[in-house]
Amino acid sequence: MRAVIQRVSDAEVVVGGEVLGRIGRGVVVLLGVGLEDSAEDAAWLADRIARVRIFDGEDGDVSLFEIGGEALVVSQFTLHASTKKGTRPSYHRAARPEVAEPLYEGSCAELSGKLGRAVAKGRFGAMMDVRLCNNGPVTLVIDSRRRD
Numbered sequence: 001m002r003a004v005i006q007r008v009s010d011a012e013v014v015v016g017g018e019v020l021g022r023i024g025r026g027v028v029v030l031l032g033v034g035l036e037d038s039a040e041d042a043a044w045l046a047d048r049i050a051r052v053r054i055f056d057g058e059d060g061d062v063s064l065f066e067i068g069g070e071a072l073v074v075s076q077f078t079l080h081a082s083t084k085k086g087t088r089p090s091y092h093r094a095a096r097p098e099v100a101e102p103l104y105e106g107s108c109a110e111l112s113g114k115l116g117r118a119v120a121k122g123r124f125g126a127m128m129d130v131r132l133c134n135n136g137p138v139t140l141v142i143d144s145r146r147r148d
């Protein structure tokens with residue numbers, strides 16, 4: 001699984017004019033599920049997102065969990081795009097929807113459990129508008145296949 005994590009002061013996801021999810025201080029997670037990903041990847045990634053120290057605290061850097069922050073998770077298969085040939089991206093490394101959606105939902109459930117609160121979500125497979133105020137800016141890319 002591949003995730004782009006952005007520290008935000010607020011964010012929301014809108015589909016067809018309807019706000020599906022809205023958060024205050026926390027993170028927006030753009031989540032892409034790859035062909036080889038599993039429930040173990042979802043659990044590892046959720047733990048990493050909850051515990052990565054990207055927020056300012058009184059005694060140094062603290063995690064999303066430690067600040068009681070919120071999360072908005074949006075599926076984004078384009079994170080597995082390949083631009084190796086030509087100018088049209090290939091998405092052959094992205095998992096098919098019937099595999100990706102349960103892993104996306106599982107990752108959201110894992111993160112919710114780690115944070116002790118529900119996470120806001122987009123709608124899997126929908127055309128979405130994601131609005132956010134990137135705080136810092138702080139943006140990280142985390143890949144469960146490259147745990148570095």
